[in-house]
Amino acid sequence: MKVGIITFSSAHNYGAMLQTYALQETVKNMGFGVEIINFRPKVIDNIYDPFRRKRRNWLDIKYYKHRIDLYTKYRFKIRKFNGFEKFLKENLNTTKPYQTFYQLLDANLSYDLLIAGSDQIWNQEITQGLNPAYFLKFADDKSKKISYGASIGSDTIEKFDLNIFKHYLKNFDSISIRESSALNFIKKLTNKNVDIVVDPTLLQNKEFYEKIKNDNILNELKLKKDDYVFVFTLEHNEEIFKIADEFSKNNGFKVVFNRPVKRFENQVKSVPFVDPKEFLSLIYNAKYIVTNSFHGLIFSILFNKKFITVPNTETPQRSEEIINILNLNDNLFYSFNDFKKIKSNDFNIDYDKVEEKLEILGAKSLEFLKNSLKHEEKSKQELLVSNGIESTIQNYKPSYLDDNDNFKCYGCYACKESCPQKAISMIENDEGFVYPKINNDICNNCNICRKICIFKNENLLNEFKNITNYQRFYAAYDNDPKKREFSSSGGLFLNLSEKIISDGGFVSGVKYNESLEAIHDIGGSMDKCYEFSGSKYLRSNLDNVFPKIKELLLNDKKVLFTGVPCQVAGLKAYLNYIDYKNLFLVEILCHSNPSPKVFKEYINYLETKFLDKVIDFKFKDKTKGWNSPSVLIKFKNGKVIRESGRYNNYNRGFQIGLFPRESCYECEFVNKNRVGDLTIGDFWGIEKFDETMKDDKGVSLIITNTSKGEYLLDQIKQNLILKEKDFKMAFEKNHKYPIVLNRRRYDFFSKFNEMPIDDLLLSFNSVKKRYLKNRKLNKLDKLKIQLKKFFL
Numbered sequence: 082m083k084v085g086i087i088t089f090s091s092a093h094n095y096g097a098m099l100q101t102y103a104l105q106e107t108v109k110n111m112g113f114g115v116e117i118i119n120f121r122p123k124v125i126d127n128i129y130d131p132f133r134r135k136r137r138n139w140l141d142i143k144y145y146k147h148r149i150d151l152y153t154k155y156r157f158k159i160r161k162f163n164g165f166e167k168f169l170k171e172n173l174n175t176t177k178p179y180q181t182f183y184q185l186l187d188a189n190l191s192y193d194l195l196i197a198g199s200d201q202i203w204n205q206e207i208t209q210g211l212n213p214a215y216f217l218k219f220a221d222d223k224s225k226k227i228s229y230g231a232s233i234g235s236d237t238i239e240k241f242d243l244n245i246f247k248h249y250l251k252n253f254d255s256i257s258i259r260e261s262s263a264l265n266f267i268k269k270l271t272n273k274n275v276d277i278v279v280d281p282t283l284l285q286n287k288e289f290y291e292k293i294k295n296d297n298i299l300n301e302l303k304l305k306k307d308d309y310v311f312v313f314t315l316e317h318n319e320e321i322f323k324i325a326d327e328f329s330k331n332n333g334f335k336v337v338f339n340r341p342v343k344r345f346e347n348q349v350k351s352v353p354f355v356d357p358k359e360f361l362s363l364i365y366n367a368k369y370i371v372t373n374s375f376h377g378l379i380f381s382i383l384f385n386k387k388f389i390t391v392p393n394t395e396t397p398q399r400s401e402e403i404i405n406i407l408n409l410n411d412n413l414f415y416s417f418n419d420f421k422k423i424k425s426n427d428f429n430i431d432y433d434k435v436e437e438k439l440e441i442l443g444a445k446s447l448e449f450l451k452n453s454l455k456h457e458e459k460s461k462q463e464l465l466v467s468n469g470i471e472s473t474i475q476n477y478k479p480s481y482l483d484d485n486d487n488f489k490c491y492g493c494y495a496c497k498e499s500c501p502q503k504a505i506s507m508i509e510n511d512e513g514f515v516y517p518k519i520n521n522d523i524c525n526n527c528n529i530c531r532k533i534c535i536f537k538n539e540n541l542l543n544e545f546k547n548i549t550n551y552q553r554f555y556a557a558y559d560n561d562p563k564k565r566e567f568s569s570s571g572g573l574f575l576n577l578s579e580k581i582i583s584d585g586g587f588v589s590g591v592k593y594n595e596s597l598e599a600i601h602d603i604g605g606s607m608d609k610c611y612e613f614s615g616s617k618y619l620r621s622n623l624d625n626v627f628p629k630i631k632e633l634l635l636n637d638k639k640v641l642f643t644g645v646p647c648q649v650a651g652l653k654a655y656l657n658y659i660d661y662k663n664l665f666l667v668e669i670l671c672h673s674n675p676s677p678k679v680f681k682e683y684i685n686y687l688e689t690k691f692l693d694k695v696i697d698f699k700f701k702d703k704t705k706g707w708n709s710p711s712v713l714i715k716f717k718n719g720k721v722i723r724e725s726g727r728y729n730n731y732n733r734g735f736q737i738g739l740f741p742r743e744s745c746y747e748c749e750f751v752n753k754n755r756v757g758d759l760t761i762g763d764f765w766g767i768e769k770f771d772e773t774m775k776d777d778k779g780v781s782l783i784i785t786n787t788s789k790g791e792y793l794l795d796q797i798k799q800n801l802i803l804k805e806k807d808f809k810m811a812f813e814k815n816h817k818y819p820i821v822l823n824r825r826r827y828d829f830f831s832k833f834n835e836m837p838i839d840d841l842l843l844s845f846n847s848v849k850k851r852y853l854k855n856r857k858l859n860k861l862d863k864l865k866i867q868l869k870k871f872f873l
Contacts, residue, residue, distance in 0.1 A: 082456055084108050085192035087118040087214060089200045090173060093129035093165040095360045096282070096376030099290075100199050102172050102357075104229065104281035106289070107447070108196070111454065116192070119175040120185065124209050129165070131158040157341060157354035164356025172293075182212060185219040186818050193456050195220050199230030199259055199281050201396075205242055207234065210823055216249035227255045227453045230278045230446075234396050236262035238270075241824040241831070246270050248488055248746075248822065255453035257446075262398045278446035280379060280399075283439060287383045294365055295358035302337070302350050304366070309335040311367035312345070313377040321391040323417035325371040328389065334368060369428070375399040382439070385432045388412055389420070406442070407435050480534040482517060487743040489536045490516055492674075493651025494623040496530035505530060507624065512830055513678020514620065514742050533654040537749070540658050541650060545754040548786050552753060554811040555783040555794070556764045556774055557803045569616040569701040570763045571781030576797040577641060577667060577759075578610035586639025586663070588613065589630060591621040597684050597695055598677065601626045601644065603633070613643070616700045618735045619680040620742065623648060627655045630664075639663045645671040646750030649757050665793055668755065670762025670782065671748075673741035673820050675734075682838040683731045693718045700732060706777040707763075728849045730842035738820045739829050739845055748819040753808070758790035759783060764806075766814035771804060782811050 086104060089097040101117060109115045127133045131151055136144040151158065169175065179185050195217050201207050202215035213219070217226045238246055247270040250256065257276040258267055267275050299305065312325045322344055329336045329347040336345040341353040355363065361380060364370060370381040370388040378400050381388040390413050392400045404413045412428055414420045481490035496517050497505040504524040507515040517530070535541060559565045559572030568575060578588045582605065589603045590613025599621040604610060621644070630652065633640050640661075642652055646668045653666070684695050693716040702713035702723060712729040714722040726732045734740060750756055764782035768775040783803075785791045794803075825845060832841055843849060 082113050082193045084113045084115050084194045085118050086196045087120055090117050091121040092125050095357050097200055098357050100281040103285045107284045117173045117175045119178045120214055121178045121180055131162050160354040168357045182214045185214055192224050194225045197228045201232040201234040203231050204234030211245050216252055226253045228253055229257055230259040232259040233263050238266050241827040244827055245822050257449055260398050276449050278449055279442045282379050290361050293358055294361035296362045298359040298362050306366040307368040309337045310369045311337050311363050313339045313372040313374055315374045320416050321373050324420045387428045407438050478537045480536050488747050491647035491744045493647050495533050495651040495654040498627045498655050499529050499533050513676035535650040535654050551787050553785045554806045555803055556767050556806050557781050557783050557801045560800055570779045573761045573781040576800050580796050581639050581641040584639050587633055589642045591617050618675055618700050619677050620674040627652055634661045641665045643667045645669055646756050666757040667759045668757030673745040676740045679740045686838050707779040708777055730839055730846050733846045734842050746819055746822040752817045755786045758787045770810045
């Protein structure tokens with residue numbers, strides 16, 4: 082059995098690296114093959130890498146000064162960095178390094194069991210937003226997923242993270258956390274058991290660490306055992322400094338300090354450079370330890386040392402909990418005044434009693450780990466049924482209709498349109514997205530709606546397995562400059578539409594109605610198709626479109642349906658996956674489905690501000706180039722606003738995933754999992770692979786997924802500049818995976834009804850805010866110059 086562990090394994094922090102090693106060895110001793118997933122996000126590695134400052138150009142003076150300082154005043158940083166990297170290389174069985182969540186997805190790592198933890202991997206302040214990698218979202222469904230001693234670094238979860246936690250915790254088969262202070266919060270977010278376990282370093286005894294400590298550091302520093310007080314701090318804290326200084330002076334002890342400054346009267350050494358093995362030795366051989374570090378405290382206890390601890394001001398819970406459990410409160414102080422009140426400075430500890438308690442704690446945690454690591458191949462039914470919801474439908478995974486989980490509903494209308502009793506309505510929620518609601522008064526429990534739901538649908542999953550036989554990738558654009566200029570990218574849609582219309586067929590696409598709402602419609606003329614052309618970054622209304630398409634097909638009419646992948650999948654499900662010979666499905670590569678309500682509010686803002694009706698909103702105007710698209714807004718009175726796509730607040734909100742449907746974060750229709758006969762979109766990055774397509778006027782990506790897709794492309798290729806490419810080129814700049822769930826979304830919607838829409842959108846548009854700030858500064862500079870000229 083192969084176990085993968087993901088944690089802060091690359092952090093040059095003694096606790097982080099030693100807990101990784103301890104957990105690795107614990108699992109290995111249970112008989113498993115263990116690999117540490119070498120996940121090295123820059124947000125972690127940049128904290129510790131002394132060489133992270135890169136040279137911008139040959140005249141980068143700050144770079145040269147930084148390097149000179151590094152090799153003179155701060156050489157200890159290089160030694161420490163190399164020491165940690167050596168420990169990692171020699172003691173941890175790691176994969177190759179991965180820097181991003183998407184790299185982990187690309188790696189397609191395969192493990193029987195996966196462990197997330199320990200350490201503060203669920204602390205969004207450290208990871209700068211909850212990282213799905215630490216919730217094992219890169220793993221396939223068949224791997225058993227365990228959290229061991231994961232920590233949120235606090236006793237509360239911020240409100241913007243609650244929905245993210247609730248969603249991500251569903252990914253785990255077994256859940257344990259490190260601090261009991263967070264237990265109540267975590268329990269409220271899952272229906273699974275949540276255990277409290279000890280830090281992995283406590284799964285091993287002192288003999289384990291005695292074997293790896295490096296006592297050569299004592300010779301280097303000319304120290305002897307029990308000859309010094311080791312002061313180990315993680316933050317600047319005057320209280321602990323005063324305590325350590327007073328304690329060392331009163332008892333005549335030398336002080337060894339882990340920071341690169343002289344801070345104490347009796348200080349003889351500063352050791353900011355030691356590696357994990359040397360760190361263990363300095364604790365093991367010290368007479369006393371004074372620390373505000375959790376792991377400094379842990380190793381003091383493991384080595385049966387006398388110690389004084391002052392809890393870390395940012396995360397005191399960890400130290401407080403272990404002190405209370407082991408009844409070591411006499412060794413804990415919150416201030417220098419508390420310390421001065423004590424009569425004895427001996428700090429003797431009955432370690433026989435401490436070790437008894439540690440043994441009980443460790444045994445309980447090992448029991449959790451052993452039970453969680455029991456691997457039984459997940460049956461097909463276990464993979465299809467989640468959250469304890471049972472169903473009489475064979476191979477059925479509970480849908481939104483069972484548990485109201487928004488992440489499971491694409492809003493594709495298939496269930497609503499398929500209901501023979503007309504018992505389903507699509508109801509808009511507060512965010513502007515529609516979800517199905519069953520009228521139980523007329524529902525006859527036929528379960529058709531559940532059977533055809535496209536979420537984790539077996540028919541679609543089987544299609545994904547077979548579709549790669551047909552897939553070929555092309556870069557293309559229309560020979561006709563006018564069509565190419567009118568379109569968002571290379572003009573493919575209009576060519577496809579012309580072919581179907583010329584055969585007496587119909588095209589279904591998205592247009593604006595008079596209220597500038599995006600709606601799906603059906604047309605039998607090219608005039609109608611021109612209305613469908615162009616990107617519209619908001620969710621379209623599909624109401625009553627599927628039945629009309631079915632009627633056309635039954636009347637032997639050709640139909641070209643275009644939509645985002647989940648809409649195409651919805652139509653296929655509604656048609657019971659019958660391959661109608663006259664139906665051609667074209668899916669548009671999709672970033673996400675934004676809220677129609679947000680767009681409506683933005684249009685209302687524009688109309689109020691400019692006292693006129695908006696009649697068109699073009700998201701990708703190519704006047705300034707395809708690679709630098711503008712937003713073009715037209716008003717009834719003829720007024721036109723053209724704004725950079727990055728500066729337009731609504732468009733930027735779409736780009737950064739501010740208001741998408743929640744199912745977009747779990748989208749199944751990505752990478753090579755295509756549901757259309759053809760997939761079309763922008764071939765972003767084509768200029769890197771083909772200089773002949775570098776004219777910045779728009780190039781389309783075409784993916785043929787079926788024989789019908791090949792037929793369609795064959796019918797129009799005489800009108801195109803067409804070149805075959807490959808998957809890697811096609812998705813060099815196009816996204817291969819669902820967008821990542823982030824707290825900005827919930828922050829945005831929490832303020833949606835409280836702030837003016839443009840102000841709210843601007844608050845998240847860092848690009849525009851920077852531009853406005855610079856423009857303001859430029860105006861001030863110009864004013865200063867004019868004033869100088871006036872007065873001189």
